[in-house]
Amino acid sequence: MHLFASHLGTFEVEYGADGPRLLPFRHDPDPSPVGLAYLDLVRHPARVLSPMVRAGWLENPHDPQARRLRGRDRFVPMPWPEVASLIADTLVRTRDQYGNQGIFGGSYGWASAGRFHHAQSQLKRLLNLSGGFTSAVNTYSYGAAAVLLPHVLGPDYKDACDTAPSWSDIDQGCELLVGFGGFRLSNAQVEAGGTGAHRAGPALRAMAAKGKRIVVFSPSAADAPAGPNVTHHFVRPNTDAAVMLGLCHTILASGALDRGLVDRCTSGFDAFADYLTGSTDGIVKSAAWAAAISGVSEDAIQALARSLVASPSLVHVSWSLQRARFGEQPYWAAIALGCMAGHVGKPGCGFAFGLTAVNSAGQPVRRLKGPAFDQGRNPVRHHIPVARITELLEGEHETMDYDGQVLLLPKIGLVWWAGGNPFHHHQDLNRLADAFRRPETIIVTDSLWTATARHADIVLPAALPFERSDIAASSRDNWLIHSRRIMAPPPGVLTDHDGLRHVASAMGLDAAFTEGRSESEWIAHLYEGYRARYPELPDAETFFEYGYAGLDLFDAAPAPADHFRAFVADPAAHPLRTPSGRIVLSSPAIAGFGYNDHPGHPSWMEPEECLLSDAAAAYPFHLLSPQPATRLHSQLQHAGPSQGSKRHGLEVVEINPGDAAHYGIADGAIVEIHNERGRILATARFASHLMRKVLVLPTGSWFEPHEDNRGRVDRGSNPNTLTSIRPTSTLSQATAPNSCLVAIRPSLGP
Ligand SMILES: Nc1nc2c(c(=O)[nH]1)N[C@H]1C(S)=C(S)[C@@H](COP(=O)(O)OP(=O)(O)OC[C@H]3O[C@@H](n4cnc5c(=O)[nH]c(N)nc54)[C@H](O)[C@@H]3O)O[C@H]1N2
Ligand SMILES: Nc1nc2c(c(=O)[nH]1)N[C@H]1C(S)=C(S)[C@@H](COP(=O)(O)OP(=O)(O)OC[C@H]3O[C@@H](n4cnc5c(=O)[nH]c(N)nc54)[C@H](O)[C@@H]3O)O[C@H]1N2
Ligand SMILES: [Mo]
Numbered sequence: 001m002h003l004f005a006s007h008l009g010t011f012e013v014e015y016g017a018d019g020p021r022l023l024p025f026r027h028d029p030d031p032s033p034v035g036l037a038y039l040d041l042v043r044h045p046a047r048v049l050s051p052m053v054r055a056g057w058l059e060n061p062h063d064p065q066a067r068r069l070r071g072r073d074r075f076v077p078m079p080w081p082e083v084a085s086l087i088a089d090t091l092v093r094t095r096d097q098y099g100n101q102g103i104f105g106g107s108y109g110w111a112s113a114g115r116f117h118h119a120q121s122q123l124k125r126l127l128n129l130s131g132g133f134t135s136a137v138n139t140y141s142y143g144a145a146a147v148l149l150p151h152v153l154g155p156d157y158k159d160a161c162d163t164a165p166s167w168s169d170i171d172q173g174c175e176l177l178v179g180f181g182g183f184r185l186s187n188a189q190v191e192a193g194g195t196g197a198h199r200a201g202p203a204l205r206a207m208a209a210k211g212k213r214i215v216v217f218s219p220s221a222a223d224a225p226a227g228p229n230v231t232h233h234f235v236r237p238n239t240d241a242a243v244m245l246g247l248c249h250t251i252l253a254s255g256a257l258d259r260g261l262v263d264r265c266t267s268g269f270d271a272f273a274d275y276l277t278g279s280t281d282g283i284v285k286s287a288a289w290a291a292a293i294s295g296v297s298e299d300a301i302q303a304l305a306r307s308l309v310a311s312p313s314l315v316h317v318s319w320s321l322q323r324a325r326f327g328e329q330p331y332w333a334a335i336a337l338g339c340m341a342g343h344v345g346k347p348g349c350g351f352a353f354g355l356t357a358v359n360s361a362g363q364p365v366r367r368l369k370g371p372a373f374d375q376g377r378n379p380v381r382h383h384i385p386v387a388r389i390t391e392l393l394e395g396e397h398e399t400m401d402y403d404g405q406v407l408l409l410p411k412i413g414l415v416w417w418a419g420g421n422p423f424h425h426h427q428d429l430n431r432l433a434d435a436f437r438r439p440e441t442i443i444v445t446d447s448l449w450t451a452t453a454r455h456a457d458i459v460l461p462a463a464l465p466f467e468r469s470d471i472a473a474s475s476r477d478n479w480l481i482h483s484r485r486i487m488a489p490p491p492g493v494l495t496d497h498d499g500l501r502h503v504a505s506a507m508g509l510d511a512a513f514t515e516g517r518s519e520s521e522w523i524a525h526l527y528e529g530y531r532a533r534y535p536e537l538p539d540a541e542t543f544f545e546y547g548y549a550g551l552d553l554f555d556a557a558p559a560p561a562d563h564f565r566a567f568v569a570d571p572a573a574h575p576l577r578t579p580s581g582r583i584v585l586s587s588p589a590i591a592g593f594g595y596n597d598h599p600g601h602p603s604w605m606e607p608e609e610c611l612l613s614d615a616a617a618a619y620p621f622h623l624l625s626p627q628p629a630t631r632l633h634s635q636l637q638h639a640g641p642s643q644g645s646k647r648h649g650l651e652v653v654e655i656n657p658g659d660a661a662h663y664g665i666a667d668g669a670i671v672e673i674h675n676e677r678g679r680i681l682a683t684a685r686f687a688s689h690l691m692r693k694v695l696v697l698p699t700g701s702w703f704e705p706h707e708d709n710r711g712r713v714d715r716g717s718n719p720n721t722l723t724s725i726r727p728t729s730t731l732s733q734a735t736a737p738n739s740c741l742v743a744i745r746p747s748l749g750p
Contacts, residue, residue: 011035029198
């Protein structure tokens with residue numbers, strides 16, 4: 001079978017009279033409509049068609065004045081061998097001047113599916129062979145949780161899908177599912193590395209339709225699934241931790257707390273209880289207190305506290321909640337609440353994160369450990385938490401506090417980005433554009449003229465995923481897919497591997513980089529690595545011919561939540577890998593770091609930008625920027641689904657009709673959204689499912705800065721023109737775009 005694999009799933013390729021087209025994979029119960037449109041990129045209007053070098057940089061790469069032109073300058077084409085020696089010389093020069101730590105190769109981003117043609121791994125392998133680079137740790141997806149949870153649950157629960165019980169356990173064992181942040185079902189189309197079968201969306205929809213009791217807290221009622229027993233509560237953005245603390249306090253104050261589980265399985269409860277009752281700060285974290293902060297009614301909080309204890313329940317939090325200022329707190333508070341409700345360790349109960357954020361959360365498979373393309377070893381120890389790129393490039397500070405450490409921030413002379421789009425994913429893009437003008441050299445490998453490519457000095461064109469063959473597999477999925485090349489890349493465009501091979505040759509590293517293998521030999525080699533681990537897989541010839549292999553792991557593998565089951569049944573025999581061996585409800589280690597933005601137990605702190613803060617007087621709306629239903633981040637921006645969802649060529653921002661009337665905004669009108677960081681254009685759409693004073697504008701629309709009579713404006717409607725780089729906290733230094741205040745007005749322009 002001829003298959004194409006992507007982060008949006010697997011598709012069958014059919015060759016008709018007017019060329020190839022994609023069809024749903026016959027084993028996929030819920031194929032992604034966005035993925036089906038992948039081949040719209042064949043005639044992409046913004047394709048990079050040859051290596052390109054910025055004119056000003058070529059004239060004088062050392063001139064800081066000329067760097068100011070980055071993002072506005074002209075580019076000239078250059079043949080591969082020439083650009084490869086130019087890059088080789090520049091790498092050597094940067095190394096001599098700054099040391100290897102002066103090369104930033106963190107290169108965060110989703111690139112595309114495929115184990116061999118993984119852009120970051122390819123780049124990092126070359127940079128490692130040439131002495132290493134400053135790297136980045138953690139993710140934009142789960143940056144706060146991944147640093148907090150090792151302190152609270154131990155390192156076994158660090159990864160983004162580690163806490164989720166299986167859908168079947170939830171279906172059978174849980175009677176009340178409480179979802180903070182709800183379930184944005186369009187997100188479940190996606191799985192990093194691809195999937196053969198989308199199961200998450202169908203699983204939740206079926207449960208809701210069957211009458212499972214589900215309570216959703218979200219500023220948007222659209223985050224609640226349809227079902228006869230589904231309740232939705234509006235909650236002010238960024239105040240969920242207060243609701244959870246109010247629930248905890250209600251359980252404690254009503255005497256409903258059964259101390260058995262708390263005493264056996266947690267440490268530090270008493271200090272947390274002192275905070276709840278106000279004996280530490282004089283503030284009782286009662287349901288009434290939580291209601292005043294969150295806008296959820298006191299009655300609803302009290303009733304839910306009773307239900308959480310009375311029925312086998314699961315407290316669930318979306319990843320989006322930790323992508324906000326103090327985003328660690330709703331996670332820690334949810335764990336405390338789950339423990340106090342008393343159902344941790346029962347199948348499908350307790351606490352969990354990330355169901356429906358991607359397809360694999362809730363899949364009872366954690367086994368498929370595949371061989372990845374070997375990146376080698378990085379001798380440079382310098383690294384940043386991934387969302388601190390602006391601070392690194394600005395170079396104003398030599399150190400940064402992070403998770404009890406002091407990180408050294410080296411001076412950066414060269415940045416090389418492959419397979420990611422920081423001018424999509426990072427916050428405060430106008431400030432990022434300035435920071436990008438600091439280093440001497442910026443190299444970007446991408447298929448398209450993204451805003452990131454436009455801010456580079458050297459742009460290398462990469463083949464799109466359907467222009468190469470590969471093996472796709474995700475570690476929590478039971479499918480291995482042979483993604484087969486559908487067409488050749490345009491002349492002048494190479495795969496990442498082939499392009500880097502030119503640079504490796506120019507540096508005398510060809511043999512080390514390729515190990516003498518061709519691309520197809522590498523892919524066959526990776527497959528043999530799987531076979532060595534899973535002997536039940538067919539031989540290589542059969543696999544590549546047949547097109548896929550499904551490992552029969554679903555019924556055999558234990559659900560991840562079984563780990564808590566064993567722990568709760570006998571904490572002494574199955575301790576967690578935390579300092580106390582139990583779930584940590586107050587952490588001496590974190591308290592000892594002394595960060596004023598991250599206390600030693602779950603806490604409520606008011607973000608500088610939220611509807612309660614003083615800043616809301618000038619900027620009265622809280623802007624949320626969820627994942628786009630019609631794209632993968634900034635990818636597929638030019639495909640049918642994404643283009644079809646725009647109005648007047650602009651991304652659509654949702655606004656409550658009452659607010660719109662107040663500000664003189666008509667349904668379908670072009671609006672300006674602004675704050676001190678920037679100004680964007682978008683098209684308003686009335687959304688009565690949205691609470692007052694909240695705007696929803698999905699990410700991924702391409703940053704397009706222009707000058708008009710009011711100054712700089714982003715006609716690309718990118719929410720990150722408006723968001724702040726302020727971190728979640730000093731502990732994790734993670735991204736916090738969901739804490740963002742803005743003002744909105746009808747646009748004056750045409
Ligand atoms: N405001 C706000 N911002 C956010 C978020 C949010 O919730 N709100 N979410 C954040 C999250 S969770 C994430 S994960 C990030 C995502 O941010 P990114 O992962 O950076 O976003 P993508 O658009 O997927 O960028 C991938 C880039 O790789 C290119 N590419 C694809 N395949 C290849 C290839 O084979 N080779 C090469 N060289 N290039 C390739 C694509 O053209 C694209 O430019 O965004 C973050 N940003
Ligand atoms: N189609 C599509 N799917 C994707 C992606 C994509 O680009 N496109 N990206 C993938 C990636 S990389 C990731 S990390 C995941 C992200 O998955 P998530 O982080 O779960 O998703 P988001 O879409 O950012 O936000 C989900 C919902 O959270 C709600 N929310 C935001 N802030 C608050 C708050 O303070 N309180 C409450 N109660 N609710 C709030 C919003 O209403 C939003 O609808 O999605 C993945 N899925
Ligand atoms: Mo993400």
